[in-house]
Amino acid sequence: MDKEKIFSYGDSLYDCLRNRTTIDPITKQEADISIEDAYHISLRLLQRRLDDGEKIIGKKIGVTSKAVQNMLSVHQPDFGFLTDSMVCENDGEIAISSTMIQAKAEGEIAFILKHDLKGPGATNADVLRATECVMPCFEIVDSRITDWKIKIQDTIADNASCGMFVLGDSKVSPDKVDLVTCGMVHEKNGEVIATGAGAAALGSPVNCVAWLANTLGQFGIKLEAGEVILSGSLVPLHTVVPGDVMNLSVGGIGKAGVRFS
Amino acid sequence: MTLTDEQIARLAEHVENAELNKQPITKITDDHPDMDWEDAYAIQYAIRQRKLDRGTKLAGLKMGLTSFAKMKQMGVETPVFGFLTDYGTYADGAEIDTSAFIHPRIEGEVAVMMKTTLKGPDCDITKALTAIDFVMPAVEIIDSRYENFKFDLKSVVADNTSAAGFVTGSNMKKVEDLDLPTLGVVLEKNGEIVELGAGAAVLGHPAASAAMLANMLAARGEEIPAGTFIMTGGITAAVAVEKGDNINMRCQHLGSVSMRFI
Numbered sequence: 001m002d003k004e005k006i007f008s009y010g011d012s013l014y015d016c017l018r019n020r021t022t023i024d025p026i027t028k029q030e031a032d033i034s035i036e037d038a039y040h041i042s043l044r045l046l047q048r049r050l051d052d053g054e055k056i057i058g059k060k061i062g063v064t065s066k067a068v069q070n071m072l073s074v075h076q077p078d079f080g081f082l083t084d085s086m087v088c089e090n091d092g093e094i095a096i097s098s099t100m101i102q103a104k105a106e107g108e109i110a111f112i113l114k115h116d117l118k119g120p121g122a123t124n125a126d127v128l129r130a131t132e133c134v135m136p137c138f139e140i141v142d143s144r145i146t147d148w149k150i151k152i153q154d155t156i157a158d159n160a161s162c163g164m165f166v167l168g169d170s171k172v173s174p175d176k177v178d179l180v181t182c183g184m185v186h187e188k189n190g191e192v193i194a195t196g197a198g199a200a201a202l203g204s205p206v207n208c209v210a211w212l213a214n215t216l217g218q219f220g221i222k223l224e225a226g227e228v229i230l231s232g233s234l235v236p237l238h239t240v241v242p243g244d245v246m247n248l249s250v251g252g253i254g255k256a257g258v259r260f261s
Numbered sequence: 262m263t264l265t266d267e268q269i270a271r272l273a274e275h276v277e278n279a280e281l282n283k284q285p286i287t288k289i290t291d292d293h294p295d296m297d298w299e300d301a302y303a304i305q306y307a308i309r310q311r312k313l314d315r316g317t318k319l320a321g322l323k324m325g326l327t328s329f330a331k332m333k334q335m336g337v338e339t340p341v342f343g344f345l346t347d348y349g350t351y352a353d354g355a356e357i358d359t360s361a362f363i364h365p366r367i368e369g370e371v372a373v374m375m376k377t378t379l380k381g382p383d384c385d386i387t388k389a390l391t392a393i394d395f396v397m398p399a400v401e402i403i404d405s406r407y408e409n410f411k412f413d414l415k416s417v418v419a420d421n422t423s424a425a426g427f428v429t430g431s432n433m434k435k436v437e438d439l440d441l442p443t444l445g446v447v448l449e450k451n452g453e454i455v456e457l458g459a460g461a462a463v464l465g466h467p468a469a470s471a472a473m474l475a476n477m478l479a480a481r482g483e484e485i486p487a488g489t490f491i492m493t494g495g496i497t498a499a500v501a502v503e504k505g506d507n508i509n510m511r512c513q514h515l516g517s518v519s520m521r522f523i
Contacts, residue, residue, distance in 0.1 A: 181445045199445075252514075
């Protein structure tokens with residue numbers, strides 16, 4: 001895909017983000033679009049945000065669980081960048097009716113890094129060495145593609161459908177928790193809507209961070225000390241509407257909460 | 262009650278024979294559409310008595326239909342219960358003869374051992390936690406005696422809630438050392454993750470399952486005695502198993518439980 005087109009799609013997605021509008025799937029017009037093209041579109045979208053003064057504070061992997069893959073009919077993970085404008089404090093409020101388009105909540109485990117991590121060749125041992133702590137986390141995903149009709153290239157171009165994220169109330173060293181079997185309870189308005197466990201994300205959230213480091217490494221991007229890395233949802237995506245209050249707890253890690261208006 | 266003692270005895274024999282002969286039957290409500298809950302439990306208790314008379318020992322109690330989603334789907338507000346038998350118990354790592362069942366499925370659960378008697382009504386999570394001694398990971402084997410697992414609630418209660426067996430792990434933890442709602446389980450079949458979840462999938466809290474069992478038993482004038490082993494209900498959906506399958510369940514803080522179907 002030529003640079004002009006890449007810029008044009010990146011700018012369209014940026015406009016959608018700012019104006020709360022959506023576009024048709026890019027894959028509908030560009031049947032041959034590669035993952036690399038999609039990644040370059042996402043970089044243009046990111047650059048527009050950085051030009052507005054946003055700062056990169058982390059990275060994410062998404063579409064890592066079978067439940068989410070089946071819901072979206074996307075059968076491989078996506079990846080994107082986190083900026084400081086995506087942060088919502090724990091138990092805070094997100095005004096989805098004025099800031100988001102078609103929001104869905106996911107429950108995740110976030111990794112906070114103390115060392116840089118660069119693939120290819122990053123192993124689980126490297127991930128654990130680079131990890132300062134893990135935290136409970138909500139990600140509120142959103143899509144700038146109409147009705148979430150995404151293919152893998154669409155979501156990668158759209159910065160992995162990222163919206164906002166909420167880090168929870170506690171941090172735990174990765175040697176204090178079994179990240180594969182730790183359970184997750186997802187509640188909406190006080191009712192349990194789903195449960196899951198760490199293994200939902202590619203068998204282990206640690207696998208996810210290694211995958212992300214290796215995938216971004218191919219593009220010369222590293223995961224950096226101090227960054228927040230979202231490792232993928234452990235429960236199905238759940239559509240949220242104004243008035244909803246969501247809570248999650250992760251066994252041995254802690255809780256997070258967020259409300260929507 | 263809508264059935265006579267004679268009808269109950271006959272239906273108990275009919276349903277139990279399906280289990281003993283591994284010959285599935287059609288659901289009994291087809292012929293007895295007006296059967297009520299009392300009839301259903303009367304048949305289950307009659308099956309239990311037939312087994313006790315033959316020398317079978319009870320190995321514990323089990324809860325079924327403990328997920329909110331499943332209850333909503335079936336249009337009920339309470340779960341159901343059944344009993345476990347000595348011949349349905351398997352050791353961790355066991356080789357399980359698949360021909361002992363009709364169409365077995367497995368579910369990942371946590372089991373509890375009662376330290377003291379738990380007597381309803383009005384039991385809640387707090388009372389149940391006080392009465393529970395320790396927690397173990399366990400896999401339940403269910404095997405409906407109805408063709409293709411096609412049943413309604415009353416038929417499945419009469420059929421001892423499809424109970425067929427269970428495998429417990431080798432580790433236990435005191436209940437006060439665990440957070441049961443966030444306790445995660447991961448079920449693997451032949452090395453592939455097939456189901457997973459956390460304790461809250463069981464009525465929001467597995468101890469709520471024990472409390473509800475005590476309350477349901479109280480309505481019959483019964484209690485849960487100290488030393489009772491209870492399978493609290495499926496955290497995962499049921500997974501069909503067949504000869505040759507290798508099962509491993511990993512449970513947070515509680516190690517793993519494994520078995521092979523041969």
